[in-house]
Amino acid sequence: MGVNGAGKTTIVSLLMRLLKSTEGEIIVDGISQDKYNIYEYYSLFSTVFQDIYIMPDTILNNITSGEENPDMEKVYKALKDVGLLDFVNNLPEKENTYLVRTSRDNAIDLSGGQNQRLLLARALYKDGPISILDEPTAALDPISEFEIYTKFDEIVGDKTAIYISHRLSSCRFCDDIVVFHEGEIIQRGSHEELLEESQGKYYELWNAQAQYYVS
Template sequence: MKLEKKFVQDERKAEYYGSLLSSREHARELRIFHLKGRLLKMWQDAFLRFSKEKCQFEDRAIVLSGLTGIGEEILSALLTMYLLYLVSIRTLSVGDFAFLVSIMWSLTGSILAILNIVTQELMGNYEYVKNYDEFVGSVNRDGPSGMECRSGSGRPEFRELVLHNVSYSYPNQEGKAVSSVSIRIKRGEVVSILGDNGSGKSTLSKIVCGILQDYDGDVLMNGENYRDIPHGTLSRFFGVAFQDFARYSLSVRENIGFGCIEEIDDGSLVGKAAEVGGLTEMVGGLPAGIDTVVGKEYDPDGEELSGGQWQRIALARAYMGEPEFLILDEPTASIDPLEEIRLLSHFRGIVRNRTALLVSHRIGFAKLADRILIMEKGEIVESGTHEELLSQRGRYYMMFNAQKGLYAEDGNNSE
């Protein structure tokens, strides 16, 4: 019990890091940001702190249980020999001897069964610890090999992205989530995909950043087919803020730095990403600044953040390392319209002079783009600038008029 209390915090941390490595909600960012090595190292450090003493305890328990079993066997044999001696000198009858021996072995068998249960459980735990220690110990602690961070001089240069007749269906889905989409995005262009929930825009963004690969059609980056590009190389182009982004119960620095894990220890890059994400004021008000732990999954003193603050962290993580291509999927979905208006100015700064794909169902966000694509039922039904789509008086025109009251402060909601 004392051992359990001593290492309860480390066990909680190890449990949390393990959930980050295995849960479905974190799988996409784990893959695209190459976080496996870093998180496995954090899990290993916490795990080994408490498992070392537990292993030593279990080793002692196994030895003691073995000695106990041997002792019982020796005592049983000596007792049996003594009873035989009593029979030989006619002090004990053969019937009494048989009765006493059967009772003795019955009791011995019960005791050994109990000891075997305890011993097997301890051995099982020992093997579990041993296997996981060997597994984690084989991880390359220096991070992904053969890769340079997006901020490094060897980062790939984005020129053009082309989707040709791309379709995608989820397993057991009737119809297609994305149907025959063909678009071209050039360097420095900001494109917004606008549509209602279920229109296929988020699925399309996952295809673009390489998360979904079993699509029909072709996707080309700088003229090279996605299917011929290693995922580690492809992901270096993108900085991504997913709609259901991960909220790591770690420090703000780590939450941001995970966007470019190779440069997480570069304070200037993390600070720049925090500034672009509009986190300067928030970080300044935290007890330990950028090193403050957020969330209470394992730390009761962790700071709770609002939806808007978490949203800004996700944006900063996407910008970390100054990626060539930003993908922002519903970055205002979890905040109210007033907070969205305040964030729009930050979005303008984030996407300035960058290639970006903005995914949303809100027109205030879409108006930041050079070109707007309207999706319905997996298809692109309209394409053009804000003014061009308004003049067409089609789907975008109806969406704009339905939502323009939310952005009255924007001063640019007239036709």
């Protein structure tokens, strides 16, 4: 976690090999990330970024990235897990409904929240061993963001999940919190441990944001 511009998205982009570092290296299971086959490496990650882009295609293809023979059981489960299954089933063309109204006559637009849930369904369908949510719910209020993050955390179970946020309401359930500031890691620990550091950045931000999530 960290304020805007702290370096959260940059470090994740480096981790995923979307950016190449100019110094230092990232080690994965004892091996430099550059040593891995790039396509096999990309397959590790199920990611939802803050910037939402919906393809002008069907709901099904948006979830499966256009797989020729998608696993429909997984598609329906992903839709159910993110709370979209009933909505999709009530559409005339169901999962074959086209999105982005400007792309064709019979296409529809989803709401902002539905778009976010659709991309979460895509990440669940891919089912990579590492899930990354890079502030995909930044447009929502802190309570709604917390509910989505905790629900997603329940779904991924014992897999590795990385949640990125500048809101501390989305950090409380995490096992390990890394605090970024001006491109550097300045604190690391559990929610309780970081709150004990009364002069630390986490404590400062927690108290500044407390009005949103302390009853």
